[in-house]
Amino acid sequence: MWFKLPKNKSTQKTILNIIFIYLSTTILLVITLSFLYITNQKEQIFTLHQEQSKLQANYIIEQLEILHDNIENEIAIYPKLDGVESAIYDIDKHLIYSTFKDKIDILDKQYLSTNNFTYFIYKVEPYYLGSAYLVIKKETTQEIKLKSQKIMLIVFFIILFIIFTSLIIVKLLIKPLSDNLELLDRFIQDTTHELNTPISAILNNIEMLDTQQLDNKNLKKINRIKIGATTIATIYDDLSFLLLNNKAKSNNKEINITNVLNQRIDYFQIIAKSKKIDFIIKNSVNIFLYIDLVKIERLIDNLISNSIKYSHPNSKIIITLNHGLLSIEDFGIGMSRDEISNIFTRYQRFNTVVGGFGIGYSIIYNIIKEYNISLSIDSIKNQGTKVTLKW
Secondary structure (H helix, E strand, C coil), X not given: XXXXXXXXXXHHHHHHHHHHHHHHHHHHHHHHHHHHHHHHHHHHHXXXXXXXXXHHHHHHHHHXXXXXXXXXXXXXCCCCECXXXXXXXXXXXXXXXXXXXXXXXXXXXXXXXXXXXXXXEEECCCCHHHCCEEXXXXXXXXXXXXXXXXXXXXXXXXXHHHHHHHHHHHHHHHHHHHHHHHHHHHHHHHHHHHHHHHHHHHHHHHHHXXXXXXXXXHHHHHHHHHHHHHHHHHHHHXXXXXXXXXXXXXXXXXXXXXXXXXXXXXXXXXXXXXXXXEEEEEECCCCEEEXXXXXXXXHHHHHHHHHHHHECCCCEEEXXXXXXXXXXXXXXXXXXXXXXXXXXXXXXXXXXXXXXXCCHHHHHHHHHHXXXXXEEEEEECCCEXXXXXXX
16 A cells, blocks of 8 residues: 555554445445436437337338338339338238348337347338338447446546545545654653663562561552552553564463463552452463463453452452463453443543553453454443453
8 A cells, every 4th residue: 555554453444444435435326326327328329219210110101101002003112211120010910021030029019128129119000011010120239338338438437536536635634643643652662661660670679678677657658659560560561562562473382371370460469459359269280371471471461450450349359260261250340231342442441430541452352363262251230240261
């Protein structure tokens, strides 16, 4: 494509859908108008042929009358017109004479149409030379074909013009959007990069503190700092994955999911404790999965983080790990069916009170799609949510 689309896949999809809808509806409109025009031309050609054949039929009938009146004095020679094919039939609709070889059935109609020709039928009264019906043959296909070819050629160039102008319009419209999105991406990348060092320093120094020497007041302050730093670290990991790791080639290998799950639960313990949430863990020993370590960590982190974030205080989170299955169940605010159907939309948030950027399930979707992992969500509003992964 000769114009540059934004890198964001959701934005790309929206722009391409708009282009497709615009082009398809416009082209459909042009084709419909062309069809109506061709139909109108067919009707005009038919009307013209009808008028011509009527004049020609009147002339032939007059000549038949003259022959009929002077049959005793003249040899009966069937009247012909240049470029006009005709035939006469008797009262029983049997052929008397014809200038064309076609065999047709005379019906009580004014005309008879076939694929290529139209036969206009006229009654001869009185029956001159025994004829009761006169048929004038007209070829319609060639004229319609020529007109249709001209129209289709015009339509082809109109469609090309529409496509060309639409691409120019789209290019002009999406350029500022693309520039702004690229600027935003660069800002997030730079910000993410700058966050890494201070977050690591805060967490490392907190771990090095001798908390046994602190009184309860200062210990609570340190815990609040650690909770905040852990939250920021999780956001940093998501942004970093979204911008960098998601584009890198996966380093897949056999990963002990049990160990990873336990490590990530320990990591989130301090945040869970701040809301007085208890983890109930039901896991099997040494569950392995062939996957990238960073991606399985992001997958588990987002599921646990969401469960903590949307759980009610003084509740619990049940985490179950078995062969081919991981489920995380919370007892929190829950989701409606509409919210579940839009859960994978990036930056989509359903609760403005709880913090976040709305990128967690977007990351989850990209990972489960890559590894063909199925995800199901069972949720009841104000009762809780259970997310189940199967592989």
